[in-house]
Amino acid sequence: MTLRIAVLASGRGSNLQAILDAVAAGTLDAMVAGVWSDRGDAGALFRARDAGLPAQLVRPRDHADRRAHDAALFASIDAAAPDLIVCAGYMRLICAEAVEPRQGRMINIHPSLLPAFKGLHTHRQALEAGVDEHGASVHFVTADLDGGPVIAQARVPVRAGDDETALAQRVLAREHPLLLETLRWIAAGRVRLEAGTVRVDGRTGAAPLQLAANQRFA
Ligand code: GAR
Numbered sequence: 001m002t003l004r005i006a007v008l009a010s011g012r013g014s015n016l017q018a019i020l021d022a023v024a025a026g027t028l029d030a031m032v033a034g035v036w037s038d039r040g041d042a043g044a045l046f047r048a049r050d051a052g053l054p055a056q057l058v059r060p061r062d063h064a065d066r067r068a069h070d071a072a073l074f075a076s077i078d079a080a081a082p083d084l085i086v087c088a089g090y091m092r093l094i095c096a097e098a099v100e101p102r103q104g105r106m107i108n109i110h111p112s113l114l115p116a117f118k119g120l121h122t123h124r125q126a127l128e129a130g131v132d133e134h135g136a137s138v139h140f141v142t143a144d145l146d147g148g149p150v151i152a153q154a155r156v157p158v159r160a161g162d163d164e165t166a167l168a169q170r171v172l173a174r175e176h177p178l179l180l181e182t183l184r185w186i187a188a189g190r191v192r193l194e195a196g197t198v199r200v201d202g203r204t205g206a207a208p209l210q211l212a213a214n215q216r217f218a
Contacts, residue, residue: 003030003187006082008073008090009037013044015088015109018176019183020051028180029187033080036073038092054080060092070098084186087141088179096143104193106141107186109179111171113137113153118146123167126158134158134167136175137208138182140193149198151191152209152217154178177215185209185217 007016016035022028035048036056048055056076063069077085087094087108099106112122114137117129126134135155142148154174158167185191190201197204209217 003183004033004081004083005030005183006033006077006080006085007035007044007048008077008085008087009035009044010039010042010091011044011089013042013047013089014172015175015179016044017047018180019086019088020047020053022180022183028183030183033082034077036077038069038073038090044089066093067095067097070095074098074102084183085141086179086183093145094141099141099143103142104140107138107151107182108141108146108148109136109138109175110146111136111168111175113155114139114146114150121164123164123171127162127164127167132158134171136171136178138179140198142196149193149196150208151198151200152178152182152185152211154211174211178211181211181215181217182209 009016019032023030023032032053034054034056035044036058037045038058038060040057045055045057058069058073058076060069063072085102085106112126113135117125133155135153137150137153139150140148156170156174192199200206200209212218
C-alpha cells in the first residue's frame with residue numbers, strides 16, 4: 001500500500017526534495033499528501049508548490065501559545081489523513097499533547113548519532129567533543145526531545161581540519177539516502193513502534209539499522 005506522507009519542515013527542504021525525487025523516480029512507494037511549515041520563507045514550501053503539492057504555513061504568531069499552534073498545525077495535517085508524519089528539518093518543539101496520540105506515526109531526522117548531541121548545533125557539538133565519527137539518525141518522535149527510539153543511522157568520519165560547514169555537508173549527503181531507506185522499510189511494513197520500542201521484521205531490541213556504503217541497511 002502506497003504510504004501517505006505529511007512532511008513538516010522549517011528550512012531549505014533538501015530532505016523533502018529527496019523524498020519528492022524518489023517518489024517521482026518510482027524508487028519509494030509513497031505519496032506526499034502535503035507539506036507544512038512554521039515559516040513562510042521555508043524553501044520546503046516553495047519546493048512543495050513547485051511540485052504541485054498542498055503547502056500550508058501555520059504561523060506560531062497567529063496562535064496564543066505553543067499548544068494552540070500545535071493544535072492548529074496537527075488539525076490541518078490530520079485533515080490530509082497521512083499514514084506517517086515526517087519531520088524533515090522542523091525546528092520547533094512539539095508539545096506532548098500533539099505527539100502522544102501520534103506515536104509510531106511520526107518520525108524525525110536528526111543530524112547526529114543519537115543519543116549523542118541532541119538539540120541544536122549538532123555539528124559544532126561533535127567538533128567540540130572531538131569525536132572521530134558523526135552522522136545522522138531517524139527516530140520515532142516522542143515527547144522527549146530527540147529522545148525517541150532510534151530506527152536507523154548513517155555514519156560519517158570526522159576529518160582533521162573539518163569545520164561545521166564541511167561536516168554538515170558530509171552528514172547531509174548521507175541524510176537523504178538514510179531517510180529514503182527508512183521510509184522504504186516503513187512503507188514495506190518492516191519497521192514499527194511497539195510498546196515504546198522499535199520492531200524490525202518482527203524482532204525487538206536490536207541496535208538501530210545502519211546504512212551501508214551502498215546505501216542499503218546492512
Ligand atoms: C537537516 O540536517 C536535518 O537533519 C536537521 O535540519 C536539516 C534540514 O535540512 N534537523 C534538525 O536539526 C532537527 N533537530 P533540509 O531543510 O535541507 O532538509
